[in-house]
Amino acid sequence: GAGVSQSPSNKVTEKGKDVELRCDPISGHTALYWYRQRLGQGLEFLIYFQGNSAPDKSGLPSDRFSAERTGGSVSTLTIQRTQQEDSAVYLCASSLRPGLAGRQFFGPGTRLTVL
Amino acid sequence: EDQVTQSPEALRLQEGESSSLNCSYTVSGLRGLFWYRQDPGKGPEFLFTLYSAGEEKEKERLKATLTKKESFLHITAPKPEDSATYLCAVQASGAGSYQLTFGKGTKLSVIP
Numbered sequence: 001g002a003g004v005s006q007s008p009s010n011k012v013t014e015k016g017k018d019v020e021l022r023c024d025p026i027s028g029h030t031a032l033y034w035y036r037q038r039l040g041q042g043l044e045f046l047i048y049f050q051g052n053s054a055p056d057k058s059g060l061p062s063d064r065f066s067a068e069r070t071g072g073s074v075s076t077l078t079i080q081r082t083q084q085e086d087s088a089v090y091l092c093a094s095s096l097r098p099g100l101a102g103r104q105f106f107g108p109g110t111r112l113t114v115l
Numbered sequence: 116e117d118q119v120t121q122s123p124e125a126l127r128l129q130e131g132e133s134s135s136l137n138c139s140y141t142v143s144g145l146r147g148l149f150w151y152r153q154d155p156g157k158g159p160e161f162l163f164t165l166y167s168a169g170e171e172k173e174k175e176r177l178k179a180t181l182t183k184k185e186s187f188l189h190i191t192a193p194k195p196e197d198s199a200t201y202l203c204a205v206q207a208s209g210a211g212s213y214q215l216t217f218g219k220g221t222k223l224s225v226i227p
Contacts, residue, residue: 004158031213042119043159043202043217056214091158103149104215106158 004107021077025094119218136188138203146208
């Protein structure tokens with residue numbers, strides 16, 4: 001079956017613009033996670049979805065960041081008024097259920113560059 | 116706060132030269148420790164889950180071990196295709212605990 005897909009693979013934007021990043025998880029996976037990976041840094045947890053709800057938004061770095069998930073499937077991470085420090089690879093992952101959080105299947109990521 | 120520290124940051128090995136990568140962790144209660152492999156331009160790929168001290172898992176040339184404070188990823192007779200960044204992550208125990216805390220990774224280069 002298909003793995004986790006993300007789009008776009010690369011996004012270059014100007015400071016102050018809004019961007020939307022999309023994630024399609026593996027079919028049937030109820031849990032979905034967003035991470036940020038800055039150059040030379042570890043993966044930084046952003047947000048987690050169980051179905052369509054996000055019990056924990058504590059990882060979002062500022063109120064410019066938001067995310068939603070619809071139909072228990074596709075998720076969108078939105079960054080408003082982008083800043084240069086938002087430049088990073090944004091990774092999405094899914095797991096069959098939250099109890100298997102460790103066994104996450106990752107997408108290829110979206111590389112965001114803010115000029 | 117959960118913390119994961121990996122060492123070394125980078126490791127160059129000759130093909131066939133065995134070695135180990137280290138992952139030290141601090142967590143309030145360990146639900147699981149996970150190893151992932153990440154190739155350039157790709158997302159991490161799951162390798163192993165370890166749940167309790169003394170546990171070992173093997174896959175081809177890789178063997179992961181766990182103690183109460185650290186985990187090792189042993190690479191036996193590595194090949195160039197083993198070159199990648201290896202990531203360690205922990206999941207804390209407790210109701211509703213689902214978040215993984217990742218280390219920065221060890222970048223392994225295996226030279227033919």
